[in-house]
Amino acid sequence: MTTVDTVSRLLLTPHWAEGGVDAASRxxxxxxxxxxxxxxxxxxxxxxxxxxxxxGFGQKAPGLCTMEAVHVLPHIEPLPLVRGPAxxxxxxxxxxxxxxxxxxxxxxxxxxxxxxxxxxNAFTMFSDLCENLKQVLPxxxxxxxxxxxxxxxxxxxxxxxxxRRGIPRFCAFDLLWLDGRDLRDESLARRKRALRSVIPQRSxxxxxxxxxxxxxxxxxxxxxxxxxxxxxxxxxxSRYRVDGDGWIKIKNRRYSxxxxxxxxxxxxxxxxxxxxxxxGWDACTHACAALR
Numbered sequence: 389m390t391t392v393d394t395v396s397r398l399l400l401t402p403h404w405a406e407g408g409v410d411a412a413s414r415x416x417x418x419x420x421x422x423x424x425x426x427x428x429x430x431x432x433x434x435x436x437x438x439x440x441x442x443x444g445f446g447q448k449a450p451g452l453c454t455m456e457a458v459h460v461l462p463h464i465e466p467l468p469l470v471r472g473p474a475x476x477x478x479x480x481x482x483x484x485x486x487x488x489x490x491x492x493x494x495x496x497x498x499x500x501x502x503x504x505x506x507x508x509n510a511f512t513m514f515s516d517l518c519e520n521l522k523q524v525l526p527x528x529x530x531x532x533x534x535x536x537x538x539x540x541x542x543x544x545x546x547x548x549x550x551x552r553r554g555i556p557r558f559c560a561f562d563l564l565w566l567d568g569r570d571l572r573d574e575s576l577a578r579r580k581r582a583l584r585s586v587i588p589q590r591s592x593x594x595x596x597x598x599x600x601x602x603x604x605x606x607x608x609x610x611x612x613x614x615x616x617x618x619x620x621x622x623x624x625x626s627r628y629r630v631d632g633d634g635w636i637k638i639k640n641r642r643y644s645x646x647x648x649x650x651x652x653x654x655x656x657x658x659x660x661x662x663x664x665x666x667x668g669w670d671a672c673t674h675a676c677a678a679l680r
Contacts, residue, residue, distance in 0.1 A: 461495050464530055464564055464572070466506045467628055472621065472636040475608035480624045482576065483604040484597050486637060487559045488544035488617040488645060489536030494521060494558055496529045503535065503558075511535070517556045520593040525586065532562035532628075533597070543616060546645050560587060561597035561620075564628055572628035579628070604638075612640045 492511060495502040501518040503511040514535060525531075537545045537554035548554030563583035564572055571579050580599065587596040600607045601624070608619050618639040626633040 461497055461528060461530060462565065462570070464493060465508075465630065466491060466493055466532060467630065467635060468506075469620065469635050469637045472638045475605045475619065475638045476621070477602055477604045477606070479602050481604065482580070482599040482601055482622045482624050483607045484561055484599045484620045484622070485607070485611055485616055486618045486620050486639070487534040487536045487597070488546045488643075489534045489549050489556075489559070492533065492535050492558070493564075494529075494531040494533065494560070496521060496525045496527075496531070498528060501525075513552070514556055517558060517593060521558060524588060524591050524594050527567045527586075528565075529563065529567065529586065530565035531558070531560045531583070532564060533558050533560035535559075538595075543614065544645075546649075555592070557593055557595055559595045559597050561599075562628065575625045575627070576622055577624050608638060608640075612642065615642075615644055616640060617643050617645070 490511065491506045492503045495504060499522075501521045503514055503518060505511060517535070535549065535556050536559050537548040537556055539545050545554060549556060560583060561580075562576070563579050563586065564570075566582065566586065571582060574582075584596055587594055599622075604619065604621055611617070611619050618637060621636040621638065623633040
C-alpha cells in the first residue's frame, strides 16, 4: 500500500506541473470502462435524416437515410456535503483533499460543455475552461468536481479564482455518466477507477483528485500543515444517490484564506438583494404606467 508520504507528494503535485502539455498522451478508452462492468442505462434518441430521393421521411433504406444514436445527458443533482466535527480513520472510507473553489457538475456534450453550480445555475464566466474541457473529453460525460485556481505547489488560491487573476481548472473527483452509461449505482471505488481512465495525465485544464484509503486523520494533519482547506471523507462502496451514504467535509479551522470571506459574501448578498428589489420596483412602475 502506498505510504502517506508518497501520497502526500502526489496529492500536492498537480499533473500539469510534471511536464509540457500533452493532451494527446492519453485518450478516453471506453473499453476500459466496460471492463469494469458498467451498464448502459442512460436514455438516447434516434434521429433519421431524410433522403433527397422520393420515398418518404425516415424510411430505413440503404443509401436513402442515416440513423444516428444521440445520447441525452440526464439531469443530475450534486451529492451534498455535510460538515463533520473531527477527522477520523476507517478501512472502508476514502479521503481526499478539499479544493477551495466552486463546486460544479461538468456536463460534457457532443459539441458543448456546461458547468453547473450545486444550486443549478450555469457558470457563465468560465467559457474558456468549457472550451478546453470539450477538447480534452471528446465523449459525452458528467463529472463532479471543483473549479479552482492552483499555485505551483498545487494549493488552491481562492482569490485568484474569485477575481479572475488565475487560470481556472476543473478538479474532478467523480464520474457519474460516460458515453451513455449511468454510473451512479456503481461503487465510488469503481467510479474513481473509471474517472482515472478518462483524464489525461498532463492536462492543464482537467485534474484527477487523488485519494487516500483509511487514513483520514493522517491526511487531515497534512492538510493543516500545508494550510489547505481540509479533507472530504467518502464511503468507499457508496452509490451516488441523495438517499445513500453522504460525504463528510472536515475543515481546517486555521485555514488562512477563509479570513474575511463570510463578510465579503454577506455584503455581496445584501448588494444583490438591493439591486433585485430596485429592478422589481422599476418593473412594477413600468407595468402600471403601461396600464394607464
